[in-house]
Amino acid sequence: MHIATFTERPYSHVPEEEVIRNASFFGVSNKFLDPVKAGALFNRYLDEKLYAEELGFDGVMLNEHHANPFTLGAVMDVEAAILARITRRVKISLMGNPLPVADPLRLAEELATIDMISGGRLVTGWVRGAGCEQIANNINPTYNRERFDEAHDFILQAWTREGPWRYEGKHYEYRHVNPWVKPIQKPFPQTWIPSLVSPETAVFAARNRYSYMALATFLPPTMEMWNLYADTAAAEGYQAGPECFGYLQKIVCADTEEEAQELGRNYVYGGGQPAFARPEWMFPAGYNSKAATRRLAYALSDPETNEAVVSGKHSSSGVDVEATRRYNNEVLYANLQRNRQVIAGTPETVLPKIRHILETLRPGIFSIWHIEGGSTTHQQSMRSMRLLAEHVLPQMREWAKELDLPGPDEVSPGSRKLPPSGQRDPVCDPGAQAA
Amino acid sequence: MAKVGWKQKTIDIGGAELGYLRAGKGKPVLIFHEELGNPGWFHWQRELAEKYQLILPLHPGFGVSPRRDWIRTVGDLANFYAQVLVKQGWEGADVIGFSFGGWIAAEMAAQNPGQFGSLTLVAPLGIKPRQGAIRDLFAAPTEDYLAASVRDPEDTPEFGQLFGGALTPEQFELFQDATAEAGRLAWQPYMNNPALRNRLGLVRNLPTLIIWGEEDAIVPVSAAADYQQAIRGARLALFKNCGHRPELEQTKEFLKKIKRHLS
Numbered sequence: 001m002h003i004a005t006f007t008e009r010p011y012s013h014v015p016e017e018e019v020i021r022n023a024s025f026f027g028v029s030n031k032f033l034d035p036v037k038a039g040a041l042f043n044r045y046l047d048e049k050l051y052a053e054e055l056g057f058d059g060v061m062l063n064e065h066h067a068n069p070f071t072l073g074a075v076m077d078v079e080a081a082i083l084a085r086i087t088r089r090v091k092i093s094l095m096g097n098p099l100p101v102a103d104p105l106r107l108a109e110e111l112a113t114i115d116m117i118s119g120g121r122l123v124t125g126w127v128r129g130a131g132c133e134q135i136a137n138n139i140n141p142t143y144n145r146e147r148f149d150e151a152h153d154f155i156l157q158a159w160t161r162e163g164p165w166r167y168e169g170k171h172y173e174y175r176h177v178n179p180w181v182k183p184i185q186k187p188f189p190q191t192w193i194p195s196l197v198s199p200e201t202a203v204f205a206a207r208n209r210y211s212y213m214a215l216a217t218f219l220p221p222t223m224e225m226w227n228l229y230a231d232t233a234a235a236e237g238y239q240a241g242p243e244c245f246g247y248l249q250k251i252v253c254a255d256t257e258e259e260a261q262e263l264g265r266n267y268v269y270g271g272g273q274p275a276f277a278r279p280e281w282m283f284p285a286g287y288n289s290k291a292a293t294r295r296l297a298y299a300l301s302d303p304e305t306n307e308a309v310v311s312g313k314h315s316s317s318g319v320d321v322e323a324t325r326r327y328n329n330e331v332l333y334a335n336l337q338r339n340r341q342v343i344a345g346t347p348e349t350v351l352p353k354i355r356h357i358l359e360t361l362r363p364g365i366f367s368i369w370h371i372e373g374g375s376t377t378h379q380q381s382m383r384s385m386r387l388l389a390e391h392v393l394p395q396m397r398e399w400a401k402e403l404d405l406p407g408p409d410e411v412s413p414g415s416r417k418l419p420p421s422g423q424r425d426p427v428c429d430p431g432a433q434a435a
Numbered sequence: 436m437a438k439v440g441w442k443q444k445t446i447d448i449g450g451a452e453l454g455y456l457r458a459g460k461g462k463p464v465l466i467f468h469e470e471l472g473n474p475g476w477f478h479w480q481r482e483l484a485e486k487y488q489l490i491l492p493l494h495p496g497f498g499v500s501p502r503r504d505w506i507r508t509v510g511d512l513a514n515f516y517a518q519v520l521v522k523q524g525w526e527g528a529d530v531i532g533f534s535f536g537g538w539i540a541a542e543m544a545a546q547n548p549g550q551f552g553s554l555t556l557v558a559p560l561g562i563k564p565r566q567g568a569i570r571d572l573f574a575a576p577t578e579d580y581l582a583a584s585v586r587d588p589e590d591t592p593e594f595g596q597l598f599g600g601a602l603t604p605e606q607f608e609l610f611q612d613a614t615a616e617a618g619r620l621a622w623q624p625y626m627n628n629p630a631l632r633n634r635l636g637l638v639r640n641l642p643t644l645i646i647w648g649e650e651d652a653i654v655p656v657s658a659a660a661d662y663q664q665a666i667r668g669a670r671l672a673l674f675k676n677c678g679h680r681p682e683l684e685q686t687k688e689f690l691k692k693i694k695r696h697l698s
Binding site (some may be wrong): 138140141142143233279280284285286291296297298347364 | 457571574575576579604607608610611612613614616618619622623
């Protein structure tokens with residue numbers, strides 16, 4: 001099993017009331033950003049990645065968001081390049097590069113550079129990017145899927161075809177493709193595809209024999225996607241195994257239960273992940289397929305009156321900041337723990353919950369979304385990681401052996417043969433979920 | 436909703452369907468609808484339909500007529516409609532275009548001014564205003580854009596009938612289709628063609644009326660003068676205390692201008 005560590009790298013000094021009033025991290029004015037404090041945070045997050053390597057984690061995972069205090073890392077490849085130099089052993093996984101908003105040739109060059117400097121430790125991850133990333137980069141949302149597909153095909157060619165050659169596609173054209181940087185890993189870097197349970201993405205990952213990384217999604221829909229992946233894999237002629245599946249989970253550890261509970265509240269600072277961006281920015285017209293748009297239309301309507309209940313209209317004057325803060329800290333935080341979106345406790349109390357996920361989802365990649373944001377201090381983050389590394393990781397590795405959960409470094413995704421019957425084996429255990 | 440006077444028709448253009456609405460009898464008047472889709476059936480149309488045959492094509496990709504992938508700009512769409520006019524024998528028709536539809540009509544006039552009998556542009560998109568900016572359809576929910584399209588919804592009798600008057604799941608989907616397609620064609624440069632001003636230099640002897648509300652919060656009225664200068668002989672009617680929908684905000688005055696122009 002590959003065990004990684006992740007944080008969103010937030011601008012934790014963003015005033016909480018501004019996020020609540022805006023009902024969204026995206027859209028809060030950057031007048032609240034102090035570059036000196038942000039610079040210190042970047043360095044702190046890099047230090048924490050170094051510490052993760054020292055503690056024995058197998059990988060460090062980054063992501064990218066634009067124009068958003070939820071994540072400072074708008075230019076993730078720059079951070080990855082630094083990590084390529086300052087770490088020695090860990091995999092550097094990028095979850096992921098939003099292809100439609102990138103210049104694909106430039107991206108191919110950046111990622112090849114990172115793979116070379118790191119000695120072949122890069123894990124690439126391709127994403128469409130949330131709706132707000134299209135808006136922040138002024139990329140036409142109606143061409144999101146086309147641009148994703150075309151950029152993906154182009155980058156693989158740029159890494160594998162001998163140049164110079166000429167490319168003329170629908171959305172990109174290059175008259176001279178001949179990058180003098182190439183990945184060390186052949187034919188191209190290991191790839192995991194991050195996803196928020198989108199069926200198209202599960203199928204895309206399975207067809208390309210990429211691992212599929214579920215980003216802290218609920219267990220039942222996650223299992224649905226893994227079954228879809230495994231069915232697609234079977235149709236492609238291979239058996240999916242744990243090496244094909246990764247899971248991201250928020251886990252915070254402290255020396256006492258009370259301390260962990262208090263620390264865990266930072267996951268709901270400003271409303272946490274659910275307050276990432278308002279619906280009109282998450283789903284700009286044309287970003288989703290027609291089927292997904294129809295689902296959204298009905299999901300947001302009152303079945304009795306047939307009228308929209310969530311109109312998307314937002315007025316900051318109507319927001320009760322204190323009431324929202326209380327709701328986040330009490331109701332939202334309790335809900336997130338009840339449905340295991342957040343695991344907070346001492347090593348003894350978090351372990352059974354992790355065991356439950358391992359048994360149910362059977363992932364070969366497990367990434368710990370460690371505590372961040374709000375009032376979390378560097379010392380608290382480091383302590384949580386240390387407790388995890390000393391008391392939780394060794395047990396997880398034992399369990400991974402017992403449950404036979406190899407990561408993609410141990411078994412290459414797509415290399416398992418289907419059983420002689422031609423019927424695929426199960427890839428997850430819903431029974432464990434029920435228990 | 437008031438009694439709807441439209442009859443929906445479907446024609447085959449280049450192997451794919453194009454839907455259009457028809458009302459009334461007489462000389463054909465083409466109506467090009469706006470970026471949010473076809474807004475409905477209103478008093479001004481009822482009155483014009485007594486004397487003219489109104490034809491309102493449902494733009495490809497806006498939810499009813501299927502999208503045509505080859506159409507990637509408003510100029511492409513203008514060429515498509517020129518082909519429709521030839522096929523249907525609608526050449527020489529008078530045309531009225533609203534907002535996005537006004538931009539289509541202006542592009543068509545710039546490509547071939549002879550295809551119209553007269554041109555009426557109501558607060559058209561297509562030229563970047565010198566003062567102010569075209570309202571961003573993608574920065575806020577569609578309902579906000581709709582509410583901003585008149586100076587005062589309370590003072591606009593037919594405002595409640597726009598797009599059926601309720602945000603049902605079906606209407607939500609239609610808004611998504613229409614705005615997605617408008618965005619596909621005009622994401623950048625946003626809702627304008629920097630060459631249009633110069634391209635309109637081809638227009639000669641085309642009776643042109645430009646109507647604009649002085650308090651338009653969608654397309655700033657500063658673009659009106661540019662349109663007037665670009666189209667030789669164009670007349671400009673500015674409506675005081677009026678937003679982006681003069682046809683609904685000041686229906687009587689709007690009809691007076693239109694009727695005089697069409698005759």
